[in-house]
Amino acid sequence: MIDTVDPLAPPDDPLQLPFVAVPPERALDFDQVHRRHPALAEFRATLGGTTLREVPSVPGGARILAKCEWENPVGSIKDRTAYALVADALRAHGDRPPDELRLVAYSGGDLAAAMSLLVNRTGIVARFVLGSFSPRSLLDLLDARGCPVDLVPKEHGFLRTIRTAQRIAAAEPDWTLVFQHVNPVNVAMHEHTTGREILAALGDRRPDLWLASIGSGGTLIGVLRALRARFPDVEAVGVTPAESPYGNPGRPSGQQTYEGSGGHGYGIRQPFVKAYDQVISAQRQVGYPRAFQAMGEFFDRTGIRIGSSAAANWLVAKDYAARMSPGSLIVTVFPCTGSPEQWAELGR
Ligand SMILES: Cc1ncc(COP(=O)(O)O)c(C=O)c1O
Structure with missing residues (x-):
């Protein structure tokens, strides 16, 4: 029998309360905080502005652009x-x-x-x-x-x-x-920075599909909110590990997954994503061994190191690209470069 009740859930678990977005201008009003803590303001000034790079797609398919988030100061989204x-x-x-x-x-x-x-x-x-x-x-x-x-x-x-x-x-x-899965500043930050940076880099090009791996879902939903404000028809796809898919019922598997992402088990869905379930076209899965292998494939083709969640996004993007016309545009995100341990194991 599938165990569908999380034995550790506290009463009124915030992880299961509905999410309501807060406008970024209000959520991210940190002027006073910056005045009190100049080091934080300095860090903020170095954040973002990462490259939206065209990455290999499939022959005759849609083009794929990836936001290269390892360019952030500490090295990830x-x-x-x-x-x-x-x-x-x-x-x-x-x-x-x-x-x-x-x-x-x-x-x-x-x-x-x-x-x-x-x-x-x-x-x-x-x-x-x-x-x-x-x-x-x-x-x-x-x-x-x-x-x-x-x-x-x-x-x-x-x-x-x-x-x-x-x-x-x-x-x-x-x-x-x-509480990164619950705090609306998470979504607001991606809406205000990651999403608006993508819009600026796109110029007058229209994205057809936005796809991103889901940890808290802050990236997927924040960027989606920014893109939809200008392109209401853009489709969205979530990506989670095959070992722990979004909304997976029953106990968590505990298997190794590609990093930073995954469902929680017991049917619990990330609040940010759950609030947008109706507008997300599909939830796709990639297993860790395949994502890990794709880190190596991407490196061999481009000389660039991407992490396994980036590799998972790349695989799903190529899958969609194969079914879309060459004039179509897919936007995704590459959250990090992966760990030294992974690259040592890949022998590259
Ligand atoms: C390494 C890494 N960090 C962060 C994220 C995104 O996390 P979130 O959904 O919490 O914005 C991902 C998702 O792919 C990831 O792989």
């Missing part, structure tokens, strides 16, 4: 999210000293890498909850930055990582939970 979440936490903290702010954040890896830099620069205290498959290079980085880590056994899936952070914040009121 999560630099944007980390900035917005930290700024939001500092705004709520007001004019109290930053070292009195204690943040607990769960992460698939990249958010922790970016946040650890930001908390060091602003004087906040932070700890992280990560899955036990996190690469050694990330754990060493967090250690060097003085951020304690709780590792959650991978067999329980990413949902257990989220639940652990929720439990820490509930049991220890000194710690404030950074």
